[in-house]
Amino acid sequence: MVISNEAKDLENQLRSYSKRADSYEKAEAQEAALKVIPILEVQEAALGGLRGELKDSDEESRELVGRCPEAALTKSLLRWFKEDFFEWVDTLDCLGCGKKTHRTGAAEPEAYERLKSAGRVELHGCDDCAVVRRFPRYNDPVQLLASRKGRCGEWANCFTLCCCAVGLDARLVVDWTDHVWTEVWSAKEERWLHADPCENVIDKPLLYEKGWGKKLNYVAAFGQHGVSDVARRYTANYEETLGRRSFFDEERFAELIASANMEKLNRLSRKNRDWELLRQERERFELLKEQNSSTKERLRPRQSGAADWIRERGEDGLHP
Numbered sequence: 062m063v064i065s066n067e068a069k070d071l072e073n074q075l076r077s078y079s080k081r082a083d084s085y086e087k088a089e090a091q092e093a094a095l096k097v098i099p100i101l102e103v104q105e106a107a108l109g110g111l112r113g114e115l116k117d118s119d120e121e122s123r124e125l126v127g128r129c130p131e132a133a134l135t136k137s138l139l140r141w142f143k144e145d146f147f148e149w150v151d152t153l154d155c156l157g158c159g160k161k162t163h164r165t166g167a168a169e170p171e172a173y174e175r176l177k178s179a180g181r182v183e184l185h186g187c188d189d190c191a192v193v194r195r196f197p198r199y200n201d202p203v204q205l206l207a208s209r210k211g212r213c214g215e216w217a218n219c220f221t222l223c224c225c226a227v228g229l230d231a232r233l234v235v236d237w238t239d240h241v242w243t244e245v246w247s248a249k250e251e252r253w254l255h256a257d258p259c260e261n262v263i264d265k266p267l268l269y270e271k272g273w274g275k276k277l278n279y280v281a282a283f284g285q286h287g288v289s290d291v292a293r294r295y296t297a298n299y300e301e302t303l304g305r306r307s308f309f310d311e312e313r314f315a316e317l318i319a320s321a322n323m324e325k326l327n328r329l330s331r332k333n334r335d336w337e338l339l340r341q342e343r344e345r346f347e348l349l350k351e352q353n354s355s356t357k358e359r360l361r362p363r364q365s366g367a368a369d370w371i372r373e374r375g376e377d378g379l380h381p
């Protein structure tokens with residue numbers, strides 16, 4: 062059997078995201094997050110949401126936040142994270158003249174960058190000043206609490222840690238057509254809620270397919286206790302989505318997910334494993350239902366990032 066590079070990459074990424082999800086539960090990582098999260102303010106706003114005070118044009122989000130404590134806390138954290146904490150980077154500003162640079166290439170991380178978890182480094186150059194700035198793409202969510210900038214990878218990575226730090230049961234969701242977000246478990250709703258920090262959006266799983274116009278393929282969720290294939294949640298047309306999943310046969314992909322999941326389950330106590338298995342069973346059942354876009358608001362094209370960049374990626378909702 063010939064294994065393609067795409068398949069090999071996906072296998073490696075599954076392992077690496079699975080490991081990253083464990084880092085959100087480390088006590089020192091959560092303590093670092095709690096040092097920067099204005100927890101009282103976030104909790105106060107969450108209570109306001111529960112009282113129906115959420116200012117959001119989307120009626121469904123207001124209703125969900127009004128009845129569900131986990132959604133209220135997540136929504137409050139999303140607002141803080143996007144508006145007060147994290148910065149979106151297309152390109153860095155020039156240190157010489159302050160103007161926008163443009164991407165000129167990539168470089169290997171230097172030792173000091175690797176030490177801070179940079180997997181790769183982008184080079185952003187200014188035409189006027191001939192100044193080149195390095196933009197290290199950090200993988201460690203604790204490092205991101207300090208650098209506080211990036212694109213969706215950094216946003217979702219750091220946001221998922223922040224969710225866990227405030228006591229939410231959160232996991233990282235990776236879409237192999239290049240986006241990352243978070244899911245938060247709601248005991249009230251008895252299901253996982255989609256939460257996208259870049260967009261400050263909660264529980265709109267069809268946002269990418271219907272709003273951005275994405276053609277999804279593999280989508281997997283990585284938590285502390287388990288790994289799941291969640292593509293069905295994010296598409297209204299699973300058959301078509303399946304047709305684009307061409308790196309492996311489906312059986313092989315299911316095996317990879319099951320083995321990553323088993324590794325996590327095996328670390329749990331008997332009681333926690335039983336609970337997790339029950340929750341996974343419930344999710345599989347939930348995902349068999351057809352996903353309908355019931356939203357009364359139109360799902361919007363991508364909001365995070367520069368307009369040109371969004372257009373280039375075909376995420377402006379104009380490529381149905």
Ligand SMILES: [Zn+2]
Pocket residue numbers: 155156157158159160187188189190191192
């Ligand atoms: Zn310049």
